[in-house]
Amino acid sequence: MRLCQAATGLAFMGLAALAMFDSRAGALVDRSGGEPGGIGPGFYPFWSAALMFVAAGVVTYESQARGHNEGGIVFESRDAALAVIKLAVPMIAMTVALVWLGFYIVSGAFMGLFARWIGRYNWLWVVVLAVAMPLAIYLTFETGFRVTLPKSVFYEKGLLPI
C-alpha cells in the first residue's frame, strides 16, 4: 500500500509538473500592462498545478516518511482483484470497440459475455439478454428521447441497420 500511495502521489506530481510546464509563460504577474489586471491566461492553471504539485509532494512524503500504511493491503483477496479485472478489461475493450462496432452490437456482446462468463446462464438466456438489452436501449433512447447512439461501420456501408 505504501508503494501504491507513493506512486499515486508521484503521478499527481507528474501531471501537475506537465500543467506547470504548459502554462509557464503566464506564471508571473505581468507589470507591463499587456494583460488585463496583470494576469494572463496561464497564471491560474500554473498556480493551481503548483498547489497540486506541493500537496501531492506532501502526500508522497507522508506515505514514506511517517510509515503510513492506510488500509493495509491494496486488495483483500485474489478473488477481489480478479473480480475487478473481470469487469475492467471487458469494459475497456468494449469502449475501444464502440468506435467500429457501434453501440448496439457492442452492448449486446457485453451483456451476452457477462451472462455467459460471470452468470453462467444457458445459451438461450444469453441470446435473449444480448438481443433484449440493445432493443430496449433503442426503443428508450432513439425512439423515446431522440438520442442518436453511435452505429457500426456495417451501418455506414449499408450492410446492417445498426
Place this chain on the structure above:
Amino acid sequence: MAFLNVLGDLGGGFATAVQPFNILMLLVGVLLGLIVGVLPGLGGTSAVAILLPVTVVIARTSPTSAVILLAGVYWGALFGGVITSILFNIPGEPWSVVLLFDGFPLAKQRGKPGVALASSFFASFVGAFFATVLFTFFARAIAEWALSFGPPELFAVFVMSFATLVGLGAESPAKAVAMIGLGLLLAAIGFDTITGQPRLTFGQIGLLSGVGFVPVTIGLFGIGEILASAEESGIGFMERLKAQVGFRDIVETLGELRKRIWMVISTGVIGFFFGVLPGHGATAGSFLGYGLARSYFSKDKSNFGKGEISGIMAPQAAADSAAVGSLVPMISLGVPGSPTSAVIMAGLFIWGLTPGPLLFTEQHDFVWGLIASIYLGHLATFLICLSAVPLLASIMRVPYAILTPFIVLISIIGSYSLNNSMLDVFITILFGLVGYWLRKMKYPLAPLVVAIVLGDSTERTFRQSLIASGGDPRIFVGTALSAVLLGLAIVLLLVPAFRTLRVRGKPVDALKEARTSEAAVAID
C-alpha cells in the same frame, strides 16, 4: 411581513409542484432514487449525473420539472440506502454505512427488522421536514444578502468553500488539496474565457471545448462505484432478513420516536446547518448524527452497537437534513454543498440557468417549485418506503451478471448523449478507473467534483477583481466581508494542524473514532 411573503411564495411553489407532470417527475425521480439507493453498485450522485442528458429534453419545456426529477432521485437514494444496510448488512449508499452499527444488530440480533426500518424512515422524514422548513426561510435571506456581493466577495466565498473541504472534510488535508488542484486544472482546460487562448490542450482539438463535468462525474461515481462494488461482491457475503414493516412495527416505532423527538429534531437542525457547509453532504451528516446521539443525547451508551434505536434515528435525521441543507448554498450562492448538489448545479448550467442569488428573482417559480417539491418528495419517499420494503428489497436479487453490465452501458449512454461525443465516453471510462483507484488510495472525491464545478467561477471572479483594481491584490481584503471570509478560510486551513495536535494527546480509542468520522467525510 417577510414571513407572510415566504408563505405566499411557498404556496405558489406548491401550485407549481403539484402540477400533474411535476408530480409524475417527482414520483419517477423518487422511485429511481430508491432503486439506485438499494443497489450497492450505483449511487445517488451517479444516477443524477446519468440522468442529466435526459433532463435536457425535459428542461426545454420546464426546468422546474427537470430539477424536481433530479432532486427526487436524491431523496429516494437517501431512503433507499437504508434498506440494504438494515436487512442485508450491505450499505447501499455511503450515508447508510453508519446504520450498520445499530440498524443491522436491531434487525438481526434483536429480531426487529420492521422497527429498525420504520425508525430510520420516520427519523428521515421528521429530520428532513424541519430541515426543509429552515431551507424555506433561510435560503432567500442568504440569497438577498448575497446580491450585494461583488467579484472579490464571491471569490472569497469560493476560497472558503475549498478551505472548508480541506479543514473540516478530509482525512488527509494534503490529499484534499491535491484533488482541488486537479479539479481546478480540469476546469481550466480549453479556451480561456477572458482572452480566448487555448490552455492545457497539448495540441488536441478535442480538448479545446474543455473536459465536461458530466462525463467526469459519471466516471468517478458511476463506473468507479461499480468497480468498487465488483471488488466487494467478490469477497462479500449477504445476510437476508424478513423485509416488511407491519402495523405493530409502526406503532412501536412511534412510541420510540416520541421518547426521542427532541433528539431527532435537534440532530435534524444541526445536520441542516452542517449540510450548508460546502462539501458536507449526507454521509458526513450521518456520522455527525451518530456521534451526537452517543455523546449528548443518550445516558446509557452501552447499547450502542447492539441495536440502539437512537443510533438509527439520529444519523438518519442528520443525514437527510444535511442533504437538504446542501442545496441551500447551491441555490442561494451558486456553491454546491455536496457532490450530488454539484451535479444538480451542473444541470442548471446545462439548462441555461445560473445558480446564485439572482435565481430567486429571475426564476421565482423554479426555486419555489423546487422547495415545495422537497416537502412532497420526502412525503412520497416516506410513504413508498413504509409500504413497499419487500419490493425494494427484492431489487437486490437482480443477478450481478445482469446488473453490472447494465449500469456500465447506462453510464456510457449518459456520458455520450449530452454532446454526442465519443471523447466523453473515453473520459468517463478513464475517470471511472482513476476514481476507483483514488478511492482505494483514500483520496476524497468531493473536493475534486466541487473544484471542477467552481473552477471557472473562481478564476473569473479572481481575474475580474484584479481587472477592477488595476492589478492591486488588496482588493481581496478591501471590504469587511471579503476580508472576514478569507480570514475564515485561513482559519479553516489551519484546522487540520490544530486537530493533529489535539488528537496526539488522546488515547488510541478516541483517535480511531475521530478517524472513522473523518473517513466518512472523505467518502462524501
